[in-house]
Amino acid sequence: MNDFQVDLDRFAANLAVIAARIAPAAHMLVVKDDAYAHGLEPIVMRAWSEGVRWFGAFDVATGQAVRAALGPDARIFVWLVAGSDDAAAAVAAGLDIGVGDAHLLEHVADVAADANVLARVHLKVDSGLHRNGVRPEQWRDVIARVAELEKRGVVQAVGIWSHIGEASDADDDDARQIFETAVDQARTAGLAPEVLHLAASAASFERPEFRYDMARIGAYAYGIRPAGGPAEDSLEVEPIGALTTSVLRVDPSGVTIDLGSLDGLPSSLAGRMRVHASTGQPTVLAIGPTTSMLEPWPGAAAGDPIVVFGGAGAPTATDLAESIGSIGEEIVLRVSPLIRRSYR
Numbered sequence: 001m002n003d004f005q006v007d008l009d010r011f012a013a014n015l016a017v018i019a020a021r022i023a024p025a026a027h028m029l030v031v032k033d034d035a036y037a038h039g040l041e042p043i044v045m046r047a048w049s050e051g052v053r054w055f056g057a058f059d060v061a062t063g064q065a066v067r068a069a070l071g072p073d074a075r076i077f078v079w080l081v082a083g084s085d086d087a088a089a090a091v092a093a094g095l096d097i098g099v100g101d102a103h104l105l106e107h108v109a110d111v112a113a114d115a116n117v118l119a120r121v122h123l124k125v126d127s128g129l130h131r132n133g134v135r136p137e138q139w140r141d142v143i144a145r146v147a148e149l150e151k152r153g154v155v156q157a158v159g160i161w162s163h164i165g166e167a168s169d170a171d172d173d174d175a176r177q178i179f180e181t182a183v184d185q186a187r188t189a190g191l192a193p194e195v196l197h198l199a200a201s202a203a204s205f206e207r208p209e210f211r212y213d214m215a216r217i218g219a220y221a222y223g224i225r226p227a228g229g230p231a232e233d234s235l236e237v238e239p240i241g242a243l244t245t246s247v248l249r250v251d252p253s254g255v256t257i258d259l260g261s262l263d264g265l266p267s268s269l270a271g272r273m274r275v276h277a278s279t280g281q282p283t284v285l286a287i288g289p290t291t292s293m294l295e296p297w298p299g300a301a302a303g304d305p306i307v308v309f310g311g312a313g314a315p316t317a318t319d320l321a322e323s324i325g326s327i328g329e330e331i332v333l334r335v336s337p338l339i340r341r342s343y344r
């Protein structure tokens with residue numbers, strides 16, 4: 001029986017490490033992709049009870065699900081809002097909307113006016129990643145328009161934000177300069193954002209000047225360290241998800257386990273990874289669609305539990321990723337939705 005076991009106490013411990021590390025900045029817990037495959041609802045419920053008040057949902061459907069789980073007091077930020085219908089749904093659910101272009105701003109203003117509510121927006125400046133965001137040369141026009149919409153009482157610019165690559169300090173420094181200029185210009189134009197946010201996991205831990213009022217942190221909350229970056233023990237976070245399976249059959253040629261590439265295990269890991277069994281750490285010889293073959297070890301028996309990654313004695317998702325030039329998030333996100341999530 002395959003199981004993705006999520007340790008919610010360990011998650012709470014990671015949240016406490018993050019809170020202490022970034023204080024007095026707040027933690028926006030990023031929960032896109034079903035809370036990085038750990039299961040949205042149990043994760044946001046526990047985070048809420050641990051004191052997290054901001055949630056980064058990415059899309060409107062996820063934002064609505066967080067709202068349904070946590071009720072009216074959670075602050076839920078979405079930054080993929082596509083067109084009028086999406087904007088209307090976001091406004092109706094009371095979501096904080098990331099706005100990175102002038103068209104979306106008008107959509108949000110229109111739906112807020114129709115619904116007779118004040119829409120909370122966080123304006124995004126493109127600080128160099130070119131993923132979306134208002135280009136610096138258009139920033140003044142956009143903030144002037146926001147100031148007008150604020151006067152009309154349809155939109156409130158509660159935040160200014162951007163996203164950085166976190167791959168090179170020099171690029172991040174340039175991005176921060178663009179961000180600072182944009183914030184200054186917005187204040188000069190009469191806006192009074194309550195939250196500035198720029199950093200994700202890596203920069204929020206290593207570079208205090210990137211924290212501002214809030215950091216949007218996903219990976220570290222789930223204990224996923226960056227490939228090629230600092231180890232879990234120096235970050236003081238631990239993986240909260242462990243992928244487990246069991247031995248199906250023991251033959252002279254090898255030991256078959258009930259997990260394969262259709263469950264999400266990249267077949268390129270064959271020959272490059274060891275799993276954790278109670279009596280050994282066998283190498284994975286071959287990864288098929290639904291079952292995989294391990295090298296035989298003394299004492300192997302049908303039904304033996306196997307930890308594939310994330311648990312004690314097993315590699316972490318990032319360990320596996322590094323052996324195939326990938327990142328830990330990718331390994332975790334591949335765990336099939338058909339595999340049961342269990343919580344303790």
Ligand SMILES: *Cc1c(COP(=O)(O)O)cnc(C)c1O
Binds near residue numbers: 030079163201
């Ligand atoms: C995914 C994401 C984050 C979180 O990044 P981590 O490295 O997982 O902490 C933050 N901000 C934005 C815009 C994102 O898309």
